[in-house]
Amino acid sequence: MNKLKLSLLAALLALACAGAHSATLRLANQGDSTSMDPHSLNESLQLSFTGNVYEPLVGRDKRLGLVPMLAASWKQASPTVWRFELRKGVKFHDGQPFTADDVLFTFDRIRGDGSDMKSYATAIKEVRKVDSHTVDIETGAPFPILPDVITFVYMMNKAWCEENKAMQPVDRRKGVENAASFRANGTGPFKLKERQPGTRTVLVKNPAYWDKVEGNVDEVIFTPIGNDATRVAALLSGEIDVMEPVPLQDVARVSSNPNLKVMQGPELRTIFLGMDQKRDELQFSNVKGKNPFKDVRVRRAFYQAIDIETIKSRVMRGASAPTALMIAPGIRGFLPEMNKRLPFDQAAAKKLLAEAGYPEGFEVAMNCPNDRYVNDGEICQAVAANLARIGVKINLQAEGKATYFPKILRRDTSFYLLGWTPSTYDSHNVLNAIMGTPSDKGRGQFNLGSYSNARIDEITALVQSETDQVKRNALIAEAFKIHQDEVGHLPLHQQALAWAMKKTVDLVQLPDNNMPLKWVVMK
Amino acid sequence: MIAFILRRFAQAVVVMLSVAFIAFMLFQYVGDPVTNLLGQDATPQQRAQLRADLGLDQPFPVQFAKFVGNALQGEFGLSLRQGRKVSSLIVERFPATMELALTAAILALVVGVPMGVYAALKRGNFWSQALMTFSLLGVSLPTFLIGILLILVFAVTFKVLPSFGRGEVIALGAWTTGWLTWDGWKHLLLPAITLSIYQLTLIMRLVRAEMLEVLRTDYIKFARARGLQDRSIYFGHALKNTLVPVITITGLQLGGLIAFAIITETVFQWPGMGLLFIQAVQFADIPVMAAYLCLIALIFVVINLIVDLLYFAVDPRLRMEKSGGAH
Numbered sequence: 010m011n012k013l014k015l016s017l018l019a020a021l022l023a024l025a026c027a028g029a030h031s032a033t034l035r036l037a038n039q040g041d042s043t044s045m046d047p048h049s050l051n052e053s054l055q056l057s058f059t060g061n062v063y064e065p066l067v068g069r070d071k072r073l074g075l076v077p078m079l080a081a082s083w084k085q086a087s088p089t090v091w092r093f094e095l096r097k098g099v100k101f102h103d104g105q106p107f108t109a110d111d112v113l114f115t116f117d118r119i120r121g122d123g124s125d126m127k128s129y130a131t132a133i134k135e136v137r138k139v140d141s142h143t144v145d146i147e148t149g150a151p152f153p154i155l156p157d158v159i160t161f162v163y164m165m166n167k168a169w170c171e172e173n174k175a176m177q178p179v180d181r182r183k184g185v186e187n188a189a190s191f192r193a194n195g196t197g198p199f200k201l202k203e204r205q206p207g208t209r210t211v212l213v214k215n216p217a218y219w220d221k222v223e224g225n226v227d228e229v230i231f232t233p234i235g236n237d238a239t240r241v242a243a244l245l246s247g248e249i250d251v252m253e254p255v256p257l258q259d260v261a262r263v264s265s266n267p268n269l270k271v272m273q274g275p276e277l278r279t280i281f282l283g284m285d286q287k288r289d290e291l292q293f294s295n296v297k298g299k300n301p302f303k304d305v306r307v308r309r310a311f312y313q314a315i316d317i318e319t320i321k322s323r324v325m326r327g328a329s330a331p332t333a334l335m336i337a338p339g340i341r342g343f344l345p346e347m348n349k350r351l352p353f354d355q356a357a358a359k360k361l362l363a364e365a366g367y368p369e370g371f372e373v374a375m376n377c378p379n380d381r382y383v384n385d386g387e388i389c390q391a392v393a394a395n396l397a398r399i400g401v402k403i404n405l406q407a408e409g410k411a412t413y414f415p416k417i418l419r420r421d422t423s424f425y426l427l428g429w430t431p432s433t434y435d436s437h438n439v440l441n442a443i444m445g446t447p448s449d450k451g452r453g454q455f456n457l458g459s460y461s462n463a464r465i466d467e468i469t470a471l472v473q474s475e476t477d478q479v480k481r482n483a484l485i486a487e488a489f490k491i492h493q494d495e496v497g498h499l500p501l502h503q504q505a506l507a508w509a510m511k512k513t514v515d516l517v518q519l520p521d522n523n524m525p526l527k528w529v530v531m532k
Numbered sequence: 533m534i535a536f537i538l539r540r541f542a543q544a545v546v547v548m549l550s551v552a553f554i555a556f557m558l559f560q561y562v563g564d565p566v567t568n569l570l571g572q573d574a575t576p577q578q579r580a581q582l583r584a585d586l587g588l589d590q591p592f593p594v595q596f597a598k599f600v601g602n603a604l605q606g607e608f609g610l611s612l613r614q615g616r617k618v619s620s621l622i623v624e625r626f627p628a629t630m631e632l633a634l635t636a637a638i639l640a641l642v643v644g645v646p647m648g649v650y651a652a653l654k655r656g657n658f659w660s661q662a663l664m665t666f667s668l669l670g671v672s673l674p675t676f677l678i679g680i681l682l683i684l685v686f687a688v689t690f691k692v693l694p695s696f697g698r699g700e701v702i703a704l705g706a707w708t709t710g711w712l713t714w715d716g717w718k719h720l721l722l723p724a725i726t727l728s729i730y731q732l733t734l735i736m737r738l739v740r741a742e743m744l745e746v747l748r749t750d751y752i753k754f755a756r757a758r759g760l761q762d763r764s765i766y767f768g769h770a771l772k773n774t775l776v777p778v779i780t781i782t783g784l785q786l787g788g789l790i791a792f793a794i795i796t797e798t799v800f801q802w803p804g805m806g807l808l809f810i811q812a813v814q815f816a817d818i819p820v821m822a823a824y825l826c827l828i829a830l831i832f833v834v835i836n837l838i839v840d841l842l843y844f845a846v847d848p849r850l851r852m853e854k855s856g857g858a859h
Contacts, residue, residue, distance in 0.1 A: 043613055051571025128573030179615035181569070181586065190615045206614050206621075207811060208697070208803040234696050234801045235811070238680050242695045246687040380814070411563030411816040418567060418579070432573055442573075451575045 032531040033228045034514070036524075037240055037252040041207050041233035046189040047163035048118055049178035051125045051432070056161050057523040058231070061212060062102075063163035063195035066093055066112070067156045071517050071528070073339060073434060075156055079107060079164055079196060088151040088476070089134075095142040099219045101166045102193075102200045109138040114167035116146075123178040128432070129162055131451075151474040153481075157341070158433045169194040198222050198527040199229065207233060212526070224529040241509075244269065250514050250531070253524075255507040257326045257384060263509045272508045275330050277337045277520045278430040280382055282392065282499040284308060284423070287459035291423045293374035293404070301371060302423070302458070308496035310361035313354050314399045315392055317501060324387045328505035334489060335429075335439050337503045339520050342436030342485040347493070350500075358399045370400025376425040377405060378413040383504040389426055417457050425457060428504075430521065436485045440469040444492055460497040464488070533844070540840060544833040549600070551829040555822055556596040564588070565612045565816040586612075599822060608823040613815045618823045621808060627707045628698055629804035632796070633789040635720055636728035641782060644732040648739025649771060652747070663736070670733030675792075679726040679799035686722060694719050696801040723800040727793055731785055735778060742774035783839050787832045 042058040043050055068078035077083075080093040099107040116136040119126040132152045137145040148155060170176050175189035193201040198218045203211035212229040214222075232249070234240040237256045243249045245266060255263055255271055264271045284302040285291055291300050301307045317331040333350040336343055362370060375393065379386035386407040393403035403424075417425050431438035446461040447453030452469070453461075468488040475481040492498070506522055515530040566583050583589050587598065602609065608618035647667075651660040687695035699719035701708040710716025746752065747770055755765050794806030801807065805824060812820035 044615055046615075049615065050569070051573060125569070125571050125574065127578070128571070128575075179610070181610045181612055181615055186610070186616055205624075205803070206616065207808065232697060232801070235807075236799055236801065239683065239696050239799055239801055242680075242683045242688050246691050246695055248687075248694055248696070409563065409814065411565070411568065411814065412561070413563075414567035415564035418576075429572075432571075454576065455572070 031228070032226050033230065034226045034251065034526065034529055034531060035249040036229060036231045037234045037243060037249045038231070039233065039235055039237070039240065039254060042210070043206075044179070044190045045193045045201060045204060046175075046178045046187070047165070047195075048124045048126045049190070051128070051161075053430075053522050056163075057525075058210075059163060059193070059195075060161075060197070060523065061199040061229075061526045062193045062197045062201055063165065064197050065160050065162050065164065066095075067160055069160055069519075069523075071519070073519065073521065075160070079112075083156055085153075085476075086145065089148050091146045091148070091152075091155050092139070093144045093146065095144065096219065097142055099196050100217055101169065101196055102215060103166070103169060105166055105168055107164065107166075107196055108141050109144050110141075111164055111167050112136065112144045113138055114170065115162065115164050118165060118170070118177065119162060121177050123180040125178070126162060129158055132158070151476060153474070153476040154341075154433060154435050154437065157435055161432070164196065165189075166194050202228075222527045224527050225531060226526055226529050229526055244509055247511075251508065251510040251516065251524075251529075253506070253508040254383070255509045257328055257507065260326065260328070260507055260509075268512055269509060270512050272510070272516075272518050273328055273505045274518045275337060275339075275503050275520055276430070276506045276522060277339055277434065277503070278382070278428045279332060279335055279337055279503055280385075280388070280426065280428045280501045281335060282311075282501065283425050283427060283456075283458040283460075284311070284499075285420075285458045286461070286497075291373060292421065293423045295372040296367075301365065301367060301373075304365045305495055306361045306365040307367070308499070309351065310358040310365070310399060311396065311401070312351050312358075312496055312499050313361070314358040314401075315395050315499065315501070316353050317350065318353070320388060320391050321502065324384050324391050325502070325504065328383070328507060329502040330505070331502045332500050333493065335443060335492065335498060335500055336431065336436055337520070340431055340434055340436060340439075342482060342489075344482075344486055344489065347486065347489060355395075355398050362399055362401075367400075370402065372402040372404065373423050374404040374406060376413065376417055376422045377407040378410045378426065379407040381410045381413070382426075382428045385426060385428075388501065420457055420459070422457065426501075427455065427457070429455065434521070436489075437469065437472045440465065440472060440485070440488055444488065444497060445469050458498075460492075460495075462491055462495060462497070465491055536844065537837075537841070540837050544830075544837065547833055548826060548829050552600065552603075552822065552826055553596060555825045556592055556599065559595075559816075559818050559821065560592055562813060562818075562821070563816040565818065568815050569612060603823075603826065609819040611812070611817055611820050613812065613817045613820070618819045621820065622805060622823060622827065623706055624708075625803060625805045625808050627709065628802060629790055629793055629797070629806060631710060632720065632723055632727060632793055632802060632804060633786065635724040636731065636789055637782060637786055639724055640728040640731035640735055641778075643728075644735030645739050645771075645775075645778065647732075648736040649743060649766070651736065651740045652743035653766065655744070664740075667733035667736050670729045671737075673729075675726060675730065675795045676799050678729055679723070679796060682722045682726060683799075693722055695722075698803055723796050723802050726799070727789060727796045731782075731789065734785075735782065738778055738781060739774055742777060743770060746770045746773050780839065783835060787828075787835045790831055791828050 040054055042055040045059060047059040047063045064078045066078060066080035068076050070076045079096050079099060081096045083091060083093045086092040095109060101107060113136050116130060118124060120130050132148045133146055134149045135147045139145055173188035175187050179187035179190050191204045198215055199212040200215045202213045210231040214227045234243060240252050241259045244252050260271050263269050286302050288300055290298060321329045321331055331350060333348050375389060377386060377389035389405055389407060393405050396403055429443055441452055442455045444465050445452040445456060446466050447456055447459055465488045468484045472481055472484050475484060506518060508518055513532045517528040566579050569582060570579055587595060611618050611621055647663055651663045654660045683695045686693040697719055698710050700713045700715040701710045702712045710720055752765060752770060755769055793804060794810060797804045797806035798810050808820060809824045
């Protein structure tokens with residue numbers, strides 16, 4: 010045993026010595042960043058990857074707390090004005106200095122045509138230059154969480170964009186290509202060296218970076234490998250150093266390899282089920298003339314019929330955290346003491362259904378994506394089997410995300426599964442997008458079953474501008490309590506992230522599925 | 533002759549139009565790219581606006597007419613997923629698929645023909661029985677399974693060949709090739725074998741059957757009676773006559789290899805057109821799907837045209853006919 014350990018140690022040392030001088034990180038993901046333009050798509054992989062090349066004013070640390078990036082400091086100058094002092098001496102990769110003009114340009118760019126980052130700027134009324142390194146951002150109403158909201162707004166260089174005709178993100182409607190889609194000029198710790206979309210993207214270290222870099226990676230070769238089995242094989246054969254996601258059925262196999270390790274951690278995304286509570290008769294059910302989901306007893310019966318622990322152990326192979334709240338730990342406003350699920354109790358569920366007037370149960374169709382979240386199709390199958398035990402017959406319709414999302418966004422559904430990560434890491438986003446009564450102002454946009462409570466809507470508006478954290482948290486707790494009592498949605502779990510890598514690679518796994526390459530250490 | 537070619541071209545245009553038309557009808561069911569183009573925080577108004585701007589809210593005959601109009605000017609638009617010109621995406625990916633398909637076709641011929649000859653000549657002995665069993669496996673095993681098995685054996689267990697990608701390539705103008713580097717060949721080997729196995733076993737069984745047929749004919753018997761050597765009978769006379777159908781089949785199958793490289797490319801993350809197409813389907817990237825399907829139709833049409841012309845050259849009876857179809 011000792012001998013084995015010694016020889017392993019020797020092998021590791023040899024590996025460590027061999028890799029010490031030039032560290033190349035070979036990275037594989039199931040998908041590719043669709044573009045190098047940090048404003049063209051509001052999606053986690055693209056923002057995570059381009060976040061190594063471009064940087065925001067305010068960033069996040071290893072525990073998702075706010076840290077100064079291109080802004081050295083910020084303060085609320087008045088209830089509606091935030092003042093940002095920009096970091097001095099920062100240069101873009103082409104050598105141009107970073108100034109207030111670039112900040113103004115960036116905020117214009119994200120609010121303009123072709124940008125998918127508009128939602129991060131909806132509260133902003135005006136961005137003003139005070140001097141070359143000071144910027145004021147004025148909001149329409151008091152907006153205490155502005156610094157949290159702009160952590161994904163990456164700064165671009167005005168002169169470079171003008172030179173390369175990249176003043177706006179690529180406009181697919183006009184049929185004109187845009188240099189920012191495949192070239193980049195940021196301030197970040199890595200420079201873009203090579204870009205072959207869908208095949209290979211190479212980053213190299215930026216020697217003139219303004220900050221000290223913790224990691225030791227000089228070069229990053231990023232390859233998308235869509236096929237799960239091939240991606241696992243590439244890691245097992247040593248052709249790549251890090252890959253994600255690991256298919257859950259392969260976690261045990263990868264961990265059993267002496268050279269590899271799997272990192273699993275909770276993600277910020279919450280998976281839940283929603284029910285149509287608006288229509289007077291469900292579109293896809295055998296109950297005619299009324300809508301059973303309008304009755305809280307039916308919703309509660311569904312909740313208590315779901316055996317979440319078995320879903321965790323069988324479907325998710327342990328890689329999930331069952332939840333009673335619609336947000337994950339790590340989101341501002343999370344309350345551990347409220348995170349207690351209604352007990353799993355099929356007898357009680359049956360009784361509730363009978364009280365509501367459905368002693369024999371009923372039939373309803375369920376819509377489910379099968380390529381969006383971890384094992385999403387299987388979760389729905391398990392839920393359908395659970396509900397069958399209380400007499401509810403589910404007609405399951407599982408399909409790809411390209412057809413699923415258009416359908417449920419049209420609200421052509423009675424019962425559906427969805428996952429949600431609040432992009433601001435703040436409860437207000439969930440209150441507004443998931444629990445708020447749908448309005449034409451954008452509230453309740455993903456409240457696809459139109460759950461509605463007037464007090465929650467009122468609280469949502471208050472939370473947006475409340476600056477006192479204690480009062481704000483109390484308001485959030487009140488809204489969550491109402492939502493729990495009324496069983497507005499059926500929360501299921503937070504899925505776990507699963508990354509696999511060589512044992513010689515140390516990295517930081519953030520719960521928002523970002524992988525900052527500046528923190529990667531290769532031994 | 534000229535009239536024949538012109539007629540074939542007219543037919544080709546009809547085929548291409550029908551393919552594009554059917555493709556567009558199917559696009560109504562692949563889903564909506566707009567939800568993929570905009571993130572979760574986009575408003576319904578923004579989605580509707582984008583849908584209208586992209587022309588996706590129009591009935592499909594209108595979308596189709598627009599597509600044909602643009603395609604006639606050589607304009608396939610921008611990929612919705614990547615925001616790059618579809619034509620440049622295809623030009624970029626075409627060499628990878630062509631090299632893979634050609635290598636697979638050559639491999640199938642070079643290995644399949646001798647194996648077929650052997651199986652015909654040594655009918656009934658152990659090795660030819662083994663070859664026949666193997667060929668049955670080759671015809672019936674699905675491509676993705678063969679690919680995964682090869683990866684498991686050669687990449688994961690023995691670590692001698694890479695499991696994904698194209699390796700080091702050399703650019704010759706717009707054409708990138710992996711044929712000129714050692715690394716490129718290492719990456720090419722497993723996908724090429726995977727793609728060729730079906731063709732290889734098909735050719736082997738075909739050669740064997742044709743060879744057995746030919747060996748029974750009178751002129752072989754006469755050749756034997758004249759006292760010619762076995763070697764010259766088998767390879768000089770018999771094999772030559774079995775190769776005509778083999779070459780026809782190989783030619784026609786080349787189109788199939790290019791089109792069905794999709795699965796092999798997906799398994800090996802081979803950066804060819806098939807992978808581009810699969811990624812486009814998952815995203816509902818309509819311009820890329822449409823251009824790919826039209827290109828594949830064109831390749832089939834051209835290959836068939838060449839084969840028809842070859843028949844025309846080979847078979848004197850066709851030249852005698854002044855009118856009528858060429859089928």
